[in-house]
Every structure is written in structure tokens, then in C-alpha cells.
Amino acid sequence: xxxxxxxxxxxxxxxxxxxxxxxxxxxxxxxxxxxxxxxxxxxxxxxxxxxxxxxxxxxxxxxxxxxxxxxxxxxxxxxxxxxxxxxxxxxxxxxxxxxxxxxxxxxxx
Amino acid sequence: xxxxxxxxxxxxxxxxxxxxxxxxxxxxxxxxxxxxxxxxxxxxxxxxxxxxxxxxxxxxxxxxxxxxxxxxxxxxxxxxxxxxxxxxxxxxxxxxxxxxxxxxxxxxxxxxxx
Numbered sequence: 001x002x003x004x005x006x007x008x009x010x011x012x013x014x015x016x017x018x019x020x021x022x023x024x025x026x027x028x029x030x031x032x033x034x035x036x037x038x039x040x041x042x043x044x045x046x047x048x049x050x051x052x053x054x055x056x057x058x059x060x061x062x063x064x065x066x067x068x069x070x071x072x073x074x075x076x077x078x079x080x081x082x083x084x085x086x087x088x089x090x091x092x093x094x095x096x097x098x099x100x101x102x103x104x105x106x107x108x109x
Numbered sequence: 110x111x112x113x114x115x116x117x118x119x120x121x122x123x124x125x126x127x128x129x130x131x132x133x134x135x136x137x138x139x140x141x142x143x144x145x146x147x148x149x150x151x152x153x154x155x156x157x158x159x160x161x162x163x164x165x166x167x168x169x170x171x172x173x174x175x176x177x178x179x180x181x182x183x184x185x186x187x188x189x190x191x192x193x194x195x196x197x198x199x200x201x202x203x204x205x206x207x208x209x210x211x212x213x214x215x216x217x218x219x220x221x222x223x
Contacts, residue, residue, distance in 0.1 A: 033211065033212065041146075041216065099151030
């Protein structure tokens, strides 16, 4: 099956810093989503972005499907951005999501 | 609240007991998914339904697990004869489209088997 790799696995920032999270995937996809998992375990949708670029406030994402990677940018980070960020992809032939192992982000005040 | 709803939020059970979880998807979403997440890992796919039909099951879904979506609305996931290795967060998601769907997740049911 499709493989999803996220980097870095851990990231520690000072409040106000910018960061880039990366997601590499091993095959063609028809769905790519970025999630933020809050401390209570719920997955919060950030972006549905199988291709192209989107922005939502301080967050933006870019997926280059032909090169099989996606990037999540967080600017002017805040302590509330802390948590685990997951990339998940859906293969062309099916609809299940395959998740990466996540990036644990810690933003210190 | 029009999001995906899961019940219960937490469940502690003794090894060997049966447990059942419920998921109510977003209204009119015809696809419903179950995932399992263990500590420090990303969620792993278990099974999904399109309307009332169960279309795919992961190899993770042993014979002790069964899922239903009898009327194409809510779904239940039952685990029989629970084992300590079943301790995990069980997540439900729903999506509105056949291909390229955006999935929305519920808050999960955290199962602890003692």
C-alpha cells in the first residue's frame, strides 16, 4: 500500500517563529488532508488539498502531486498551535485515508 | 451540532468483556469510516461503509470485531472478548463523496482494557 512519511517527527519553536512541515507519499493520490490533533484526541481539519496551494489565516499548504509531496506552513506560531499534525492521503483506487506518523509541534511562550 | 458524534467518549472494560461504540455521521454523508489510533501513532484504517454496505475491511479487523450500519445512518463497532491490545482510540469519520472525499472526524472513543 501507499507509504506516507512526515518530517520532522518533532519540532520545538518559540512563539512567533515560522515552520514548515513536510509530507512525502509514495504513489498517486486523489485526496490529501492535513489535520491538527488536539489534546483531547480530535482530528481538526486544516486543509483538503490534493493539489495546489491554499491559505487559511496563518496557515497555508501546498501539494505538488507530480512530485508526491505536500508542505504545511505555519507562520507567527502561537502556543495554541501545539499538538500533532497529521498528513493523510487517499489513493486513486480507493477511499481509505493512510496517515503519516505525524509531527509533534511544541510552541513555547 | 452537525459534526460527527461518537459515544461513549471513554470506556474502561475488563479483559474478556464485549464493548460497543456508536458513531453518528454528518447528516447526508453517505460514507462512514472507522479508524484505530494507538499512542504515538497515526490513525489506521479499519473499515468503511457506503450507505449500509460495508465495502472494505482492513486486516486489522480481526474476527472479534464487527461493524454495522443498518440503515445507512449511524454505525456501531463491536469488539468481542476484549484484549489488552485493543486499548486504543477508536475514531469515526464521514465524507460526502465517492472519490476525492474530504473526511471529517468525530472526537473518538478511548477504550482502556484492564
